[in-house]
Amino acid sequence: MSKNVIQYDLLISCPGDVQDEIDVINQVVEHFNNQYTDVLDIHVRTKHWSKNSYPESGGEPQKLLNKQFVKSCDAAIAIFWTRFGTPTDKYNSGTEEEIEEMLEAGKQVFMYFSEKPLPPSQTAENIDEYNKICEYKERYKAKGLFYTYSSNDELEKKLFAHLSQYFLSLQTSNKMQQKKSSNLNVRSITDTGFSTEIYPYLFNNVIPLSTSALLDEVKNLYGTINLEKCEIDKDEEMNIRAANKLFQALKPVELQDETIEVISSFAQTIGYELSEGFFSLGLLSVSTMPSLSQMGGHSYTGNKNEKVKYGNILKLRDKILKYVNWIYFCDTFNGLSCIKLVVRNEGTTFDEDIDIILKIPKKMIILHRELPIPKSSTVEYVNEHSSMNEIFGITNTASYNDFDSSIMKPNRNIVSYTPQPVFPFVNTRDYREDYLDNLDDVFIYQIYNQDEHVLLKLHIDYIKHNTSVAFPSVIFVTNELVDVTYSITSKHGESIIEGTITVV
Numbered sequence: 113m114s115k116n117v118i119q120y121d122l123l124i125s126c127p128g129d130v131q132d133e134i135d136v137i138n139q140v141v142e143h144f145n146n147q148y149t150d151v152l153d154i155h156v157r158t159k160h161w162s163k164n165s166y167p168e169s170g171g172e173p174q175k176l177l178n179k180q181f182v183k184s185c186d187a188a189i190a191i192f193w194t195r196f197g198t199p200t201d202k203y204n205s206g207t208e209e210e211i212e213e214m215l216e217a218g219k220q221v222f223m224y225f226s227e228k229p230l231p232p233s234q235t236a237e238n239i240d241e242y243n244k245i246c247e248y249k250e251r252y253k254a255k256g257l258f259y260t261y262s263s264n265d266e267l268e269k270k271l272f273a274h275l276s277q278y279f280l281s282l283q284t285s286n287k288m289q290q291k292k293s294s295n296l297n298v299r300s301i302t303d304t305g306f307s308t309e310i311y312p313y314l315f316n317n318v319i320p321l322s323t324s325a326l327l328d329e330v331k332n333l334y335g336t337i338n339l340e341k342c343e344i345d346k347d348e349e350m351n352i353r354a355a356n357k358l359f360q361a362l363k364p365v366e367l368q369d370e371t372i373e374v375i376s377s378f379a380q381t382i383g384y385e386l387s388e389g390f391f392s393l394g395l396l397s398v399s400t401m402p403s404l405s406q407m408g409g410h411s412y413t414g415n416k417n418e419k420v421k422y423g424n425i426l427k428l429r430d431k432i433l434k435y436v437n438w439i440y441f442c443d444t445f446n447g448l449s450c451i452k453l454v455v456r457n458e459g460t461t462f463d464e465d466i467d468i469i470l471k472i473p474k475k476m477i478i479l480h481r482e483l484p485i486p487k488s489s490t491v492e493y494v495n496e497h498s499s500m501n502e503i504f505g506i507t508n509t510a511s512y513n514d515f516d517s518s519i520m521k522p523n524r525n526i527v528s529y530t531p532q533p534v535f536p537f538v539n540t541r542d543y544r545e546d547y548l549d550n551l552d553d554v555f556i557y558q559i560y561n562q563d564e565h566v567l568l569k570l571h572i573d574y575i576k577h578n579t580s581v582a583f584p585s586v587i588f589v590t591n592e593l594v595d596v597t598y599s600i601t602s603k604h605g606e607s608i609i610e611g612t613i614t615v616v
Contacts, residue, residue, distance in 0.1 A: 117153045120279065123181075123188035124160040125210040127195040130226065134160065136264050137189055140271045148276070152283050156275070159185055174200040174209050187278070188214045189271070193226035196244040204244060215255060222274055223258035224267065225249055294577065294605060295459035298468065298598045300613050301452035305511065306580065310596065310615045312449040312589060316442050320502060323442060326435045327382075333428040334379065338387045340421040342394030362397040362413055365422060371429045378432045391425070394418045437493040444486040448478070450586035451593075453613075454512050455600070457575045465603040466572040470557075470587075471565050472596055478588035479566070480504075480555035485544060492543040500550040504585045512580035520573040554585045 124137055141156050149155045164181045171179075190211050197205025203212065214221050225245070230238070252258060259274075261267040299306035372391060379386050396414035412419055453470075457463055485491065494503075508514040558569040568587070575581050593615050600609040 117149065117155050118283075119155045119157060120187065121181075121185040122156050122158050123185035123210065123214065124158055125182075125188050125207050126191040127193075127197040127205065127207055129195040130191050130193050132264055133191050133193075133224075133226070133267060136268050137271065140268055140275065143272060144275050144279075148279070152280065154279060154283055156279065172201050174206045177206070178210070178213055182210050182213055183217070185214070185219070187220040187222070189222045189224070191224045191226065192245045192248070193228065194230055194238045194245075195241045196248065204248075208248065220278060221256060222271070222278075223252060223256060224270075225258060225260045226267075227260045227262045293459050294457050294461055294463035294575075294602065296463060296466065296575075296600045296602060296605065296609055297456050297458070297611055298470075298596075298600070298613060299454055299456055299580075301454055301506070301512070301582070306454060306456065308611075308613050310451050310593070310613050312451050312593065312615065313586075315445045315448045315450045315586065315588070318450065318452070318586065319442065320507065321438060323435065323438055326431065326438060330378070330428065330431045330435055331382070331384070333424060333431060334384050334386075337390060337421060337424050337428060340417060340424065341389065342392050342396070342418050342421060362399055365393050365396040365398050365412070365414075367391055367393070367425065371425065374429050374432055375425070378436070393422050393425075396422055433493065434497065437490045440490040441486050441494060444484050444490075448483075448588055449591065449593075450588045451596075452506050452586055453583045453596075454580045455572060455575065455583070456580045457577055459577050461604070462574065462576045463602045463604045464574045466575065467601050468570045468572065469599050470568040470570075470596055471562070471598070472568070472589070472593070474561075474564055474566050476590050476593040477566050478590065479559060480551045480585075480588070481548065483551075483588060485547065488543065491547045495543050495546050495550065500554045504551070504554045506582040506584070506586065508582070512582050514582050515572075515584040518572045518574055518581045556584050 122141065124134055126133065138158055141158050145155055159181050161177055165177055166180065168176050168180070170176075188210065190207060192207070197207045200206050200209050203209040211221055211223075230242075249258065259270055261270060299308065300310045302309075302311050375391075376386065394414060394417070396412060396418040399411040399413070412422070455466070455468060486494065506514060508517065556570075560567040560569065570583065572581060595612050595614040597612045598610070
């Protein structure tokens with residue numbers, strides 16, 4: 113993957129008596145790049161006359177060097193030890209001139225003076241040079257800070273620390289000065305991520321509940337119950353019968369005919385043979401006095417096996433009803449396709465009060481109120497036992513958040529609500545209307561007609577930077593779908609964002 117790396121040129125400015133220090137500088141810079149280039153996207157490159165100058169005529173040597181590379185450097189390292197350098201037309205040495213060029217341009221200079229022991233042979237010979245260094249050190253105090261070192265190891269440690277402090281703070285400052293802005297777009301959700309191309313899904317393939325997995329659960333329960341034996345001990349039977357007669361508060365648990373019929377008929381459908389005592393619950397009894405603390409609102413008397421088996425039989429009945437109704441539900445949508453979309457913020461700051469408008473030709477979209485409606489018994493079951501948001505919504509993943517994460521003050525109903533009839537013995541509910549109302553709670557787009565197109569408008573309260581938020585639901589489309597155009601306006605957006613995602 114390509115990256116935008118900022119490169120800084122670092123001038124090495126020093127007389128010829130500190131060759132060891134030049135090697136240290138290059139090693140420190142290499143270490144700095146190894147540690148920070150990938151993290152901070154910056155790279156430091158050293159410049160020195162010995163490797164960056166070339167023969168040129170027509171001017172004083174130092175001026176030519178200044179033109180060739182000194183003036184283009186972003187910062188400089190200057191080091192003095194025993195020599196001050198060769199004088200130029202304007203300054204006492206070329207090093208001093210390079211330092212002044214950098215300071216006048218407002219650039220950073222890392223200044224170091226060596227305090228390593230002087231060679232005895234040079235002490236007398238270089239006294240004039242040494243005095244120039246001392247004089248310059250005094251003059252430099254008014255222009256900036258300098259550091260001293262007594263060994264190459266000390267220089268290495270100080271230089272790495274100073275380079276790190278400077279360039280890290282410089283990079284932080286640069287990032288803070290960059291204008292922060294959101295960068296919004298709409299993308300299609302694919303099996304591998306996001307795309308500007310649309311990959312329609314068969315709706316039955318994206319429903320979260322798998323009918324095959326549900327059937328496996330049903331078969332496993334059949335097998336479990338077939339193995340559960342509720343053998344009756346004669347003495348225990350006599351004691352329970354006597355207790356029931358004495359207290360007149362217990363009666364044997366009897367399965368409803370509907371439960372037996374559902375389990376038996378479905379077993380025949382899938383070719384499963386029930387054992388002889390499949391529905392036997394032994395001596396399991398139930399209190400005729402209501403109890404809110406036990407299963408089913410009643411207190412049950414019996415051994416553990418009897419209670420577990422009874423619970424499994426009721427669970428099996430519910431699983432079968434769920435499976436059958438889910439099959440009918442999926443058949444209703446057989447062959448219908450849908451698309452899944454997200455809005456992405458690839459910018460450097462959050463955005464809010466976002467309006468997205470999708471423009472789709474009428475013949476290429478199926479609105480939620482135009483979808484086929486399952487048969488009455490299935491509609492009733494789905495209303496009572498399912499959430500429309502779980503069926504038609506887009507749940508969050510590691511790659512994107514669900515729509516509800518963007519709502520500042522959630523107020524939409526995402527779970528099917530089942531109102532009770534006014535009269536307890538007369539069911540006056542219209543399950544079909546309940547079903548459509550529940551769909552409205554998931555497909556929360558504002559719908560507008562525009563000539564031959566349908567406009568779907570979606571409002572998003574808030575989205576963080578580097579975040580993707582899924583649309584509240586899938587969008588049903590026909591096989592004629594070619595592309596979807598969109599426009600986005602937001603509180604922090606400078607202009608209207610427009611784009612197109614195209615069917616592969």
